Amino acid sequence: MKIKGVSFDFWSTLFVLTDEKKTWLVVKERMLKIFSEYGISLEGEKLLDCFREAMAICLDKQENHGLEFDPEEQLQYILARLGIKFNKEMFESLYLAYTTTLLDVPPKLMDGAVQVINELAGLFSLALICNTGRTPGKVIRQLMKRNGIFEQFEVVHFSNELGIAKPNPEIFRKTLAKLNLSAQEVVHIGDNPLTDVWGAKSVGMRAIWFNWRKEEKQVDCDLEIDSLWGLKDKILNLA
Missing domain, CATH: 1.10.150 (DNA polymerase; domain 1)
Incomplete structure (x- = not known):
């Protein structure tokens, strides 16, 4: 699909x-x-x-x-x-x-993140699913706005605001509902084999493992990448 x-x-x-x-x-x-x-x-x-x-x-x-x-x-x-x-x-x-x-001590944008987000926003509906840790969604929104990528996302879900976290299937289902898309129509991208890959696949979504650390392990994903560059073509090839 x-x-x-x-x-x-x-x-x-x-x-x-x-x-x-x-x-x-x-x-x-x-x-x-x-x-x-x-x-x-x-x-x-x-x-x-x-x-x-x-x-x-x-x-x-x-x-x-x-x-x-x-x-x-x-x-x-x-x-x-x-x-x-x-x-x-x-x-x-x-x-x-x-x-x-x-x-005041901001995190670093992953290489290629802004360019890739801007490129994908013209082709796909974009969502963010974030386990927040110490930093709540209110602050993460500010970081995204500072870096010019917040407006490209149609849906932003933060665990501290929903009360549930990845890999809970419900946080993925809520995202799909907001996007008004089926699980088969959405691919999730993340670095964590459990919370991102397993969590997404548990509801029938496709999952791309962003293995930028180049870990040598077997992960049941649809695609493994070590860079965000070229992501558009790789997603299109999944279809």
Whole structure:
């Protein structure tokens, strides 16, 4: 059946964190400053440990259960682990520090992403399906707009806004419904064999594994690529 729609993963497909450690250190310093303003003294390494725990829970819920552990829940978990009581004003300040760092320390666009998105937008209906992690959809939309690709997408789905995450089949079904296309008419592109490839194929979509890391493993995909360049012709050849 002819391909009419293309859905993309966000992280490590369209954008990539070049220095995740640096990003977490910036988040740490911003949050420590807020704690200090409220008279709370805290060891930076202890805060980083809580970040790691929260993200481990988030990834487990998403990848193994298809559920979401959104940034607000992550921050609540971190504060509970630290035994810190907070009021609404303090929580809102910490939430901004925790979730918006990438606006100041932005991720890098994957090579060819803008050109390929612009090229595909003239031929296919485009969708984004993103497991959000620490950075909510509200912030990711800003990153996309800054780089001139947001308007090309007819559908944008973020796990923190839907309460479900890839590889949950329901997030793919919701995307298909919004596109008003059948599963056989849409191909999904992403770097994660579980959340992207398996998730898409579980509802009957075709799946392209973006193996830019050049991992040597067998993945049940319809096509494997290591670059976004030339994607239009490769999708057309799938039809």
